[in-house]
Amino acid sequence: MYKIIGADGKEYGPVTADEIRKWIQEGRAVATTKAQAVGTSEWRELREFPEFAANFTGGTVPLVGAGSVPPASGGVPPLGAGAGPVAVVVNPEQEAEAIIARGVNFSIGDCLSSGWKLVMADFWPVVGVTALIFLIMSATNAAYVGLLINGPLLGGLYYYFLKKVRGQAPTLNDAFAGFSMAFLQLFLLYxxxxxxxxFGLLLCLIPGIYLGVCYYFTYPLLVDRKMDFWPTMEISRRVVNKMWWQVFAFALVMGLVNIAGVLALCVGIFITFPVTLAATVYAYEAIFNGRQVTA
Structure with a gap:
């Protein structure tokens, strides 16, 4: 039997190992979720328990995807339970080392295929929400308001897709959750x-490209882990640095897909953009949460 700390910081349990494995499969518990075996005093991350390690090393637990039933109520809160100001304190170096030590293997094709299936399974709501955020960002950029609100808008959009990828049922309000749950941190991140x-691009081009790739997953990482902007940037940089070329290739493919959408009379971007966003969240889950993504 085990106790577990939910997304709201509260303890839940005791529960069985099978129940925890179910939560892992549903996305309600991840590799870094803290747990305690009943009868012991030590709190450890789930990936440190031999009985759960296999759930985060690939092969046994597929990522919850399109068409999944939202997790049942009770137990560990799903993503968003108790959402509020970012307050989680972490050591970026230790957290990044733990993620790197686990090892990461993800397929660009599987992430893109999974993103396509997710969008097609709930086409109009997903495309509509993405288009709304995209249009708001485009309009506010013209008025220089984008500097203030683009970070929270991007954070909210990734929050929406995180819930979608994990089989939960996001609403339009979730796409704007960045304003209530982490406005300052998302603004500072942006x-x-x-x-x-x-300045990296200005100085020599290459440093800017390097950092752009290193910070590719910062928005889903911040809204998922509820961290401040600087630890988020450092963890993303340290982890991606170990697999930079693979993430660069992923980002390049996502960019080419969106360019193809623009070339399709500019209308295609309203389809390719949500598909690549979903694919990015699938890649994030594989890299930072140890989840297997299969097409």
Whole structure:
């Protein structure tokens, strides 16, 4: 029997190992979720338990995808339970090392295929929400308001897709959750990472490209782990640095897909953009949460 700390910071249990495996499969518990075996005093991450390690090393637990039934109520809260100001304190170096030590293997094709299936399974809501955020960002950029709200908008959009990928039932409000759950941190993430990438591109082009790839997963990482912007940037940079070329190839393919969408009379972008967003979240889950993604 085990106790587990949910997304809201509260303890749940005691529960059986099978129940925890079910939560892992549903996306309600991840590799870094803290758990305690009943009768012991030590809290450890789930991936540190031999009985759960196989659930995060691939092969046994497929990622919950399109058409999945939302997790039942009770037990460990699903993504978003108790959402509020970002407050989780982590050591970026230790967290990144733990993720790297687990090992990561993801397929660009599987992530893209899974993203396509997810969008096609719930086409109009997903495309509609994505288009709305996209249009708001385009309009506010023209008025220079984008500097203030683009970070929270991107965070909310990734939050929406995280819930979707994990088989939950996101609403339109979830796409704007960045304003309530982490406005300041998402604003700072957008501002600081943008400054770093801009000056990197200005100085020699290559440093800007390097940092742009390293920070590719910062938005889903921040809204998922509820961290401050700087630890988020550091964890993403350290982890991606170990597999930079693979993530670069992934980002390049996503960019080419979106360019193809623009070339399709500009209308195709309203389909390719949500598909590549979903694919990015699938890749994030594989890299940072140890989940297997299969097409």
């Amino acid at each position: 501002l600081v990472s943008g400054i770093f990438i801009f």
